[in-house]
Amino acid sequence: MHFSNPSYLVPLLPLGGFLINFLFFRKRRDVAPLLALLAVTAAFGLSLWLALGVMADPAPKLDSLDWLSVTNQVFGHFSIQVGTLLDPLSALMLVVVTGVSALVHLYSLGYMHEEEGLARFFLYLGLFTFSMLGLVLSPSLYQMYIFWELVGLCSYLLIGFYYDKPSANQASKKAFVVNRVGDLGMFFGILFLSYYLGTANFLELGPKLAGWPLFGPAWLPLGAVALLLFMGAVGKSAQFPLHVWLPDAMEGPTPVSALIHAATMVAAGVFMVARTYAVFDTALLSSVDAPFVVACVGGFTSIFAATIACTQFDIKRVLAYSTLSQLGYMVLALGVGGLGVTAGVFHLFTHACFKALLFLGSGSVIHAVHSNDLRQMGGLRKRMPVTAWTFLAGCVAIAGVPPLAGFFSKDEILAALKETGHPGLYILASVVAFFTAFYMFRLYFLAFEGEGDPHSHAHESPATMTIPLVVLALCSVAAGWASLPGNGRSFGDYIHFERGAQVQADWTRATDLAAVHPEAQGDYRAATALWATPLDGAKGLSSTASAAALSATASAAVPVAAPVPAPESRAFKLDLGVAVPATLIGLAGILLAFGVYRRRWVDPARVAAGLGPIYTLVYNKYYVDEFYRWMMDHVYYAVSGAIAWFDRHVVDGLMNGLAWAAQFLGAGLRKAQTGRVQAYALGMLAGLLILVFTAMKLLGSY
DSSP states (O other): OSSSSSSHHHHHHHHHHHHHHHHHHOOOOTHHHHHHHHHHHHHHHHHHHHHHHHHOOOOEEEEEEEEEEEEEETEEEEEEEEEEEEEEEHHHHHHHHHHHHHHHHHHHHHTTTTOHHHHHHHHHHHHHHHHHHHHHHHHHHHHHHHHHHHHHHHHHHTOOOSOOHHHHHHHHHHHHHHHHHHHHHHHHHHHHHHHHHHHOBBBHHHHHHTOOSSSSHHHHHHHHHHHHHHHHHHHHTTOTTSSSSHGGGGOOHHHHHHHHHHHHHHHHHHHHHTHHHHHHHHHSSSSSSHHHHHHHHHHHHHHHHHHHTOOOBBHHHHHHHHHHHHHHHHHHHHHOOOOOHHHHHHHHHHHHHHHHHHHHHHHHHHHSOOOGGGGGOOHHHHOOHHHHHHHHHHHHHTTOOSSHHHHHHHHHHHHHHHHHOHHHHHHHHHHHHHHHHHHHHHHHHHHOOSSOSSSSSOOOOHHHHHHHHHHHHHHHHHHGGGGOBBBBBOOOSSSOOOHHHHHHHHHHHHHHHHOOOOOGGGGGHHHHHTTTTTTTHTTOTTTTTHHHHTTTTTEEEEEEEEOOOOOOOOOOOOOHHHHHHHHHHHHHHEEEEEEHSOOOOSSSSHHHHHHHHHHHHTTGGGHHHHHHHHIIIIIIHHHHHHHHHHHHIIIIIHHHHHHHHHHHHHHEEEEEEEEHHHHHHHHHHHHHHHHHHHHHHEEEEE
């Protein structure tokens, strides 16, 4: 295997730190954390260097070998590649993962310094970082799936870090089990994709899909494959209805929450959809419109989680539901395609900055006041100025106030929804923007403002914790500027999705054929023949035309790819029709939070009481967890009991009956084994006489 670039070293650095710590320093509190920090910092430096190289030359760089190669009549030549794929998308994720991970490692030196399992904690962090880096560099879905599962294992270890705490144990198991549901769907999606296309290698998907028969019975399989892959993203990126594990993941240490929510586990699902978006786009004409399903799931999750965040009082749970909502925002953008793919990935990038900042800021508050309850906080700005001001920067950024990072990425998502003609989703996203600004400043005012001083002992966190906050605050201010043109290129010039010219021509042709001959969709032979027929000829064919007549034109010319137009600049374009209303919506949310929780224009308790059952429903997270518990108790256990009864009485009964019959037959035959030669000779003579008598009877019948 020839390596043309050192990208493989990026995941190997944290892996090396993990192995050295595990073998030699797993009980050394003084050595293991520093070694882990050094390894991931080196990985961050190398990632920056690689990213600069990708900016100069964005062409994909593949270093791989065939891990498994098969040639047969079903697949033809099928190979699974392992190695590294370096392109603008993976380079971006390398910088995000290693950058946030390095800051979390540094932050953890202060936050976790009194924990008994400090060395074990840094072991898990290093393995977690390695797993995510291996995932984003994967050249194929099979390698991605291996690291996908390793990320799930690491999340289980880190969420359940406090293994003597029952709630942490339950949360880690919940995360592990819920993700297995989505991962099972993704696994079948990979298998079916391999079957239909003959490959699961990312660089081969586009060319293979360019020849995909969009018209006919192939619609359903490709749409189903896309949705099966999306199931994996629903689990990892905590989309409804598999979102329930993420709020409970708060039982892990706060630095773990920052890493999971900002740069690793929940980012994996969005990254996977972006990486395989050609599959979703080609499935547009499926009997199941996969991209629209993706957009609807993301949109519902964003509004669903945003409303819950407005009612919670645990500071980390507010941020957890905020993450759910923002992930829904990203998935919503991906679902509309085109500019939405760039906007969704860009929001993933900016969100990593301000969400890591907000979680680490909440950890600084918890470290000072030893409580997660916002009702027990207030007035902390005076005692924790660095934490307060950096946290405020994160709140302003996520609220989408210009010129901070969230303004650019949020407005790109809204612009994508507007351009692609989704007014309903546009309104929904605008409402989510209002709720986002409201619940984030509700959190800020409850924690940092107010006249009270319930925690006179609170003090600012040490430098190991405040330095990451300052760095992330600066990133939250400036990260959005990456969408602006610089040196002739912007974020969108590096990361975007374009439907190939051949696919576009086929897509247009398939639309026309479907309009003329919808009845051919269920007839494989007719649909195949129609696809090979010139469109003018196909329009003249009746629905009852035989497959033989249709196939007579199979040698006709296939549609030629339309010429690719000159690419336009994908730099951020300020659309005042989007930016002004969106900014005003965000400011309205901030103003409402200021009036209710700072000026007390109205008592929040009276508002909650006035809303009555609606508030109760939202506060209890729409009772989704309770519904799952009811399903487990009344459906799952009932079905399991029925299966257990069938297994014990039918399956075991059948096996026991066969065993009894064999035992009974053996007991009878055992009596015939006397050990006397005379008896055996008599038996042989009797058998011979029976054979002779039978032969005589048979011959006599002729």
